[in-house]
Amino acid sequence: METNFCESLSIMRKIKDKEATIGVIGLGYVGVPLLLRYCQVCYKVVGFDINIQRIDLLNSGKSDIAHIPDNKIAQARKLGFEATADFSQTNNCDALILCVPTPLNLHREPDLSFIINTMNSIFPYLRKGQIISLESTTYPGTTEEELLPRIEKSGLKVGRDIFLVYSPEREDPGNSKFNTVTIPKVVGGHTSTCLEAGIALYSHAINEVIPVSSTGAAELTKLLENIHRAVNIGLVNEMKIVADKMGIDIFEVIDAASSKPFGFTPYYPGPGLGGHCIPIDPFYLTWKAREYGVHTRFIELSGEINSAMPKYVVSKLVSALNGAGKALSVSSVLVLGLAYKKNIDDIRESPSLEILSLLKEQGANIAYSDPFVLKVPKLRRYSFDMNSVEITKESLEGFDAVILLTDHDAFDYPLIGKHSKILIDTRGKYREKYMKNLTKA
DSSP states (O other), X not given: OHHHHHHHHHHHHHHHTTOOEEEEEOOSTTHHHHHHHHHHTTOEEEEXXXXXXXXXXXXXXXXXXXXXXXHHHHHHHXXXXXXXXXXXXXXXXXXXXXXXXXXXXTTSXXXXXXXXXXXXXXXXXXXXXXXXXXXXXXXXXXXXXXXXXXXXXXXXXXXXXXXXEEOOOOOOTTOTTOXXXXXXXXXXXXXXXXXXXXXXXXXXXXXXXXXXXXXXXXXXXXXXXXXXXXXHHHHHHHHXXXXXXXXXXXXXXXXXXXXXXXXXXXXXXXXXXXXXXXXXXXXXXXXXXXXXXXXXXXXXXXXXXXXXHHHHHHHHHHHHHHHTTOOGXXXXXXXXXXXXSTTSOOOXXXXXXXXXXXXXXXXXXXXXXXXXXXXXXXXXXXXXXXXXXXXXXXXXHTSSEEEEOSOOTTSOHHHHHHHOSSEEESSSTTSSOSSSSEEEO
């Protein structure tokens, strides 16, 4: 008990006095904004990643994330930030924040390999007085079932020698209304002392910290947030299909329903779910729920609806081409937008990739344009050797059809509307038609 008090008091003091070194593991869409914030509030920050090219880029003061400008990285470097692949340096960090991916495997089951490999990498360098915080989205129980035993295998007692917390990331790339500082931070600890350490860690960098009773409660909080969105998007996607059959504009209906000042929150249909969280999180919970004999039918149904939207979009394209006397197999199709949401470069789980794959399978001549994704990177599930094409009057007129999948602000919508032979609009951008031959998917 005395050791517990001494170690926790020491780390609390170091954090309060800005003497603590913060280690951020995983320098992507979650890790980089977080490390920038700790630099801004005058902590020494070390970033860890296994991607050497990313490390070299960050150390040169440049960003590989579209919505984070180079000057922010350069400023962090001036404040002492450094990136490294040398995990032995984690021994010099007082807090280690894990921001690594948690994808699904080919069987749509949780893939914790990034978390486990990270724990294996830092294991030899764990020491007394450190805080370990997991931010990766995962199923309830991960922190205590996977991290806790690995940490205590070192001989360190969690809650006495070292402090374990779970605090889910809540980044929304490209959203200018909310950022790392202003989004409240949920924190759960393995013990009450762990929770106190976690609150201390985040409260000096983020405006509001929301403590919960356990790491499991924090893990489930993250899943609820994203499953809430997935279920409601599934509902409105199904409503879209019904409205389409009835000849009703679903966007008009949503706008009208939004006039109700209570009891309604607008969600909008689209070509499918994208991003690292919303398409994946429901599967994390349904997988874990089976361990308790629970079948999450409602959640799984919404997942089925959302997963079917790419095929629905392609069916709308086929119908429009047939109306013009053309078969998809002999048509050229331009996809607008590869990112899963507008004004960012993140293509993880993007429905655009599935739609491109479906078009390719059916023999279409495909191309894409995205000002944020100039070349399709290497992907786990798809193989596209493609570069973004420029949108001009001539290029648009060279395609039999155009599908708007990501509504980037940078697109010239009047130009696209005027010169597309067939335009499938999945985002409701063309409520006022720019051309006669406009199809809303």
